[in-house]
Amino acid sequence: MDHADHVALLRPAVSAGGIWADIGAGSGAFTLALADLLGPGGRIIAVDRDARALRQNQEVVAARFPAVEWTAMEADIAGSLDLPPLDGLVAANSLHYISRDRQVDVVRRLALHLRPDGRFVVVEYDVDRGNPWVPDPFSFGSWEHLSEAAGLVDTRQIGRVPSRFLGAIYSAESRAAGAET
Numbered sequence: 517m518d519h520a521d522h523v524a525l526l527r528p529a530v531s532a533g534g535i536w537a538d539i540g541a542g543s544g545a546f547t548l549a550l551a552d553l554l555g556p557g558g559r560i561i562a563v564d565r566d567a568r569a570l571r572q573n574q575e576v577v578a579a580r581f582p583a584v585e586w587t588a589m590e591a592d593i594a595g596s597l598d599l600p601p602l603d604g605l606v607a608a609n610s611l612h613y614i615s616r617d618r619q620v621d622v623v624r625r626l627a628l629h630l631r632p633d634g635r636f637v638v639v640e641y642d643v644d645r646g647n648p649w650v651p652d653p654f655s656f657g658s659w660e661h662l663s664e665a666a667g668l669v670d671t672r673q674i675g676r677v678p679s680r681f682l683g684a685i686y687s688a689e690s691r692a693a694g695a696e697t
Contacts, residue, residue: 561588564589
């Protein structure tokens with residue numbers, strides 16, 4: 517996958533501006549895609565427990581998208597996070613490192629940071645069995661159940677690309693409950 521693939525996986529859920537978090541941001545592949553879509557005036561909080569990866573993330577985002585505000589949060593995504601109310605968050609290939617028995621709880625706690633109708637975007641391998649490198653992935657069908665159990669609504673698949681590892685990667689958008697319709 518390249519930058520265009522990353523952007524395409526997020527594009528249907530992300531509009532210009534707003535405050536977003538990249539959960540498990542690593543060195544920044546999806547942070548760059550998010551910055552590209554948010555544009556000038558957008559704000560990203562990159563969350564990862566690896567300080568070195570966050571430094572690399574900052575360097576690439578600052579070089580390519582200097583008008584996007586970027587903040588690092590060195591933290592375990594499964595722990596308590598001190599985030600402002602978010603318009604959205606992206607969890608790209610990060611939740612499969614959370615054991616299956618803890619995924620609903622972690623997603624529920626992350627979703628608490630979303631404003632009413634905020635977007636929870638997940639990018640994940642479209643399988644339910646992992647391997648030593650991707651221990652607990654979940655297919656889109658499993659994400660539908662997981663997101664509902666975590667209190668999210670209006671889940672829909674928004675993208676899919678082939679992957680030489682585990683067949684395919686999908687993106688899905690769910691929303692925080694509580695918005696007036």
